[in-house]
Amino acid sequence: MNGAGELLGPGPLLVSASLLAAVSGLPLFLGLAPPRAGQRLATLMMLLAALTGIGGAAQAIGTGRSAAFTLSWGLPFGAAEFAVDPLTAFFALPVLFIAACCSLYALDYWSAADHPRTVRRLTLFFGLAVAAMLWVVMARNGVLFLIAWEIMALTIYFALTAEDAKPAVREAGTLYLITTHIGTLALFALFALLAGTHGSFLFPAPASLRLAGAPAAALFLAALVGFGIKSGLMPLHVWLPSAHANAPSHVSAIMSGVLLKIGIYGIVRVLSFFAVIPLWWGILLLVTGMISGVAGVAFAIGQHDLKRLLAYHSIENIGIIAIGLGVATIGLAAGSPTVAVLGIAGALLHVLNHATFKSLLFLGAGSVIHATGSREIDLLGGLLKRMPATAGLFFVGAVAICGLPPLNGFISELLIYLGIFREVSGGSGAAAAFTALAAPALALVGGLAVACFVKVCGVVFLGVARSPRAEQAHEAGWPMLAPMGLLALVCAVIGVAPVVVAPLLANVLGSWRPEVAGPAAELGGHAPLMALTVAALALLILVALLLLFFARKTRGSRPATSVTWGCGYLRPTPRMQYSASSFAEMLVGLFSGLLRPHGKTPVINGLAPAPARFASHVPETVLELLYLPLFAKANEKLAPIRKLQHGQLHLYILYTFITLVTLLIIGML
Structure with missing residues (x-):
């Protein structure tokens, strides 16, 4: 490897971190250590990888410098170039930090003693997936990028399907594998077009690719489809809810917190290539973001499965990031660097923020599942008394994801709002008109998110237990609580001290595109x-004083205990509480045209009616009502073509020969 930089520079440190992550699960997988010791060794190596890589990423972001290096390979696709610049380092930070937290969490959540059949495979592929994500963000050659991308896709698949004895897990894995390879086909088209127009598979320098018209549009749309599938933008999101719901919770955390952001990285990197960006690109990103944000949170409100609900909130937050990217792209197209800086700063900061609070929420959900054995919200309840630490940390994540101060979600959304307001007040025409729509959409997303998490926190943690397993729940151990506490701390630090984050973010923005480098340095002024x-x-001090006052007032008194108030009923039961369905019924009804809910309403007649039961379900509307019927129709129409598949080798050789001759003739024309 030809290196540029010192042994302890950003490039060598991040490469070392990726290699440590890649081999972290090998001793356990190969049986070189007992299961328990092997899992602990894998966690130790992942923690070391995180410390090493975060050190390198911090150097790259702090200094604003880039380091490039080349691998020796014999493939005819140009130099196998890796590079670490501040943008790469920024996306590497959540990969390493979340991976370390999830690896430590797995010691208790997915212990070798409780999961002897799956722990070897899961630990191996978890480490390989982390390494592959680092390779993706460091790759600077299209073919090298695709190789790392495919390794990432396959290792995530094997981690996702750890419990492959369950049919739902197998179905989720199959859907993920199909959709991720459709996205990969779009990326093949992207890099083939890039090589044809740029003359090389190497990535163009920022703002150096001078393309316009159809070639530029084809590149952008291929990138939007390929990376949009991975990031979960609607309506390309169909793999996401089932995959996040059925994966082990720490795998769900790294998928939602990190994997989706690799798709965002791809869009951000491709946008950096072009010297001139058309306005309609920004409008398309903005509209896609608004659809993903509003529809994602609407679907979340109707869910009964705790992890599926969190999965739809990932789609919502990817929509918020896309709104920020749309605002930034509109700012570039309209010649307003300040708007571009506020939009991209909000989007990138939300990448980091969402990685922390969504990982916290998935780990919190995993703690609940670990204690109760259920993801069904209506079978939980009363867990605040039994799991106070988990409940408190989950509440922190809920406040952060709702964009409420003083936590980090508020800061990134505020930057996007400021970019919207700056464009609306200073812009004109279609740019200002479409941007104006984003503000109410973002506000609607925030309001619905608050309603959804009031439902979740109320039904899961408050009231009384709705099932025997919930009544017998226990608090998680320190390997699960410590990562959650660290994630909550990061949410609080970014929310309380955004002024510290601004200078670091400025270097990242400056490496994205040269025209935003100057305004980015003045982010604190915008x-x-x-x-x-x-x-x-001031808010934290006020809350601390109120808590101190309350503690002094109640000192020495014995709190009275009673059952939850039951509206005057003398013998209240858990069935009298609000359920997930009843709490969300009005909002689901408002969005019924989109959600298409199914319900079974009981008929109650007579003075002594028979027992009755109400049930409701919100389907995967886009998948079940759009894609599956479309594919069924295509399968019917394309059935005659299957006759070409005879299973005879000589016929397949003939097909290959005909294809090659056809391509040669086309090439000579």
Whole structure:
């Protein structure tokens, strides 16, 4: 490997981190260590990889420098170039940090003693997936990128399907594998077109690709489809809810917190190539983001499965990131660097914020599942008394994902709002008109997110237990609580001290496109970050004083205990509580045209009616009502073509010969 930089520079450190992650599961998988010791060794190696890689990423972001290096390979696709710049380092940070938290969490959640059949495979592919994600963000050659991309896709598949004895897990894995390879086909088209227009598989330097018209549009649309499938943009999201719901919870955390952001990285990197960006690109990103944000949170409200609900919130937050990217792209097209800086700063900061609070929420959900054995919200309840630490940390994640101060989700959404307001007040024409629609859409997303998490926190943690397993729930151990506490701390630090994050973010923005480098350095002047820090500290001090006052007032008194108030009923039961369905019924009804809910309403007649039961279900509308019927129709129409598949080798050789001759004739024309 030809290196540029010192042994302890960003490039060597991140490469070392990726190699440590890749081999972390090998001792356990090969049986070189006992299961328990092998799992602990894998966790230790992942923690070491995280420390090494975060050190390298921090150097790259702090100094604003880039390091490039080349691998020796014999493939005829140009140099196998890797590079680490501040943008790469920024996306590497959540990969490493979340991987370390999830690896430590797995010691208790997916222990070798409780999962002897799957722990070897899961630990191996978890480490390989982390390494592959680092290779993807470091790759600077299209073919090298695709190789790393495919390794990432396959290792995530094997981690996702750890419990492959369950039919639902197998179905989720199959759907994921099909959709991810459809996205990969789009990326094949992207890099083939890029090589044809740019003359090389190497990535163009920022703002150096001077393309316009159909070639540029084809590149952008191929990138949007290929990376949009991976990131879960609607309506390309169909793999995401079932995959996140059926994976082990720490795998769900890294999929939602990190894997989706690799798709966002691809879109951001491709946008950096072009010297001139058309306005309609920004409008398309903005509209796609609004659809994903509003529809994602609407589907989340109707869910009864805790992890599936969180999965739809991932789609919602990817929509918020896409809105930020749309605002930034509109700013570039309209010649407004300040708008572009606020949009891209909000989008990238939300990448980091969503990685932390969504991983926290999935790990919190995993703690609940570990204690109760159920993902069904209506079978839980009363867990605040039995799992106070998990409940408190889950509440932190809920406040953050709702975009409420003083946590980190508020800061990134505020930057996007400021970019929207700046474009609406200073812009004109279609740019200002479409951007104006984003503000109410973002506000609607925030309001619906609050309603959804009031439902989740109320039904899961408050009230009384709805099942024997919930009544016997226990608190998680320290290997599960410590990563959750660390993630909650990061949510609080970014939310309370955004003024500290701004200078680091400026270097990342400057490496994205040269025209935003100047305004990016003044990010603190475009947003009231210092005022937000002061306000957040004042709010925390006020809350601390109120808690202290309450503690002094109640000191020495014995709190009375009673059953939850039951509206005057003398013998209340858990069935009298609000369920997930009843709490969300009005909002699901408002969005019924989109959600297409199914319900079984009981008929109650007479003075002594028979026992009755109400049930409701929100289907995977896009998959079940759009894609599956479309594919069934295509399968019917294309059935005659299957006759070409005879299973005879000489006929397949003939097909290959005819194809090659046809391509040679086309090439000579």
